[in-house]
Amino acid sequence: MNNQQSWDQEYQKSKLITQSHKPQKDFLRFIKWIKNNKHIDLYSDITVLDLGCGVGRNSFYMADNYDATVHGYDFSSDAIEKANNIHGHELVTFTERNIGKPFPLDDNSIDIILDVTASNALNEFERGIYLKECGRVLKPGGYMYVRTLAREGDKNAQKMIKEFPGPDYDTYKHPQLGVTERIFSGPDFKEMYNQHLEVVRMERKTGYQTFGKQSYKRNYWNVYLKSKE
Numbered sequence: 001m002n003n004q005q006s007w008d009q010e011y012q013k014s015k016l017i018t019q020s021h022k023p024q025k026d027f028l029r030f031i032k033w034i035k036n037n038k039h040i041d042l043y044s045d046i047t048v049l050d051l052g053c054g055v056g057r058n059s060f061y062m063a064d065n066y067d068a069t070v071h072g073y074d075f076s077s078d079a080i081e082k083a084n085n086i087h088g089h090e091l092v093t094f095t096e097r098n099i100g101k102p103f104p105l106d107d108n109s110i111d112i113i114l115d116v117t118a119s120n121a122l123n124e125f126e127r128g129i130y131l132k133e134c135g136r137v138l139k140p141g142g143y144m145y146v147r148t149l150a151r152e153g154d155k156n157a158q159k160m161i162k163e164f165p166g167p168d169y170d171t172y173k174h175p176q177l178g179v180t181e182r183i184f185s186g187p188d189f190k191e192m193y194n195q196h197l198e199v200v201r202m203e204r205k206t207g208y209q210t211f212g213k214q215s216y217k218r219n220y221w222n223v224y225l226k227s228k229e
């Protein structure tokens with residue numbers, strides 16, 4: 001089963017994701033940071049790209065609260081179907097797409113890019129395209145938020161890499177989810193992303209992944225990036 005089929009299965013019968021409609025908490029902190037520092041006027045007809053949007057909880061938040069035009073991409077047809085059935089919003093469009101393929105968007109057309117725990121499932125070839133595309137479509141003065149898996153201090157990730165190694169560097173095939181995921185050391189993340197964007201803030205946070213009754217401690221990066229000058 002490939003990553004796309006594993007995610008479809010997850011949306012049909014959830015073991016991991018809550019399918020909650022509440023926006024992700026660390027993403028909300030990023031939006032508050034943008035607002036408090038006046039990096040972008042969120043009320044100025046902005047356009048948001050939500051990569052790996054799932055059922056669209058963060059996309060709807062941006063459209064409902066800031067009248068943002070939002071493009072949500074996800075390769076799971078089940079996620080897109082659920083997102084479209086939630087409540088619909090004239091400013092939000094969900095499309096079934098792999099975020100590791102070129103985006104059908106103009107250069108410098110996006111104010112904010114969101115990647116809330118999605119791109120860690122890309123393979124290295126796809127990641128190269130995703131990074132280049134994010135750098136291309138983000139407007140000068142635009143910002144990106146990435147929440148992804150951290151290598152540092154994550155014993156469960158180290159265990160999975162040893163027991164269920166994936167084909168690429170720092171990857172494992174998640175035993176419950178079936179998805180191949182990459183974890184990132186801080187220096188590896190910065191080196192990769194700084195080629196196309198500029199990392200302006202990076203913090204590591206502990207969270208929990210719950211499968212049925214089992215809870216696993218995981219470490220995540222919350223990264224704020226801006227367009228390259």
Ligand SMILES: C[S@@+](CC[C@H](N)C(=O)[O-])C[C@H]1O[C@@H](n2cnc3c(N)ncnc32)[C@H](O)[C@@H]1O
Nearest residue numbers: 007052053054074075076098099116117118121
């Ligand atoms: C952990 S869920 C997060 C969903 C959403 N960002 C949220 O915060 O609710 C990860 C999502 O990324 C999507 N995804 C993973 N790899 C993808 C890819 N290569 N292209 C498009 N979507 C992908 C999955 O289908 C899934 O919906």
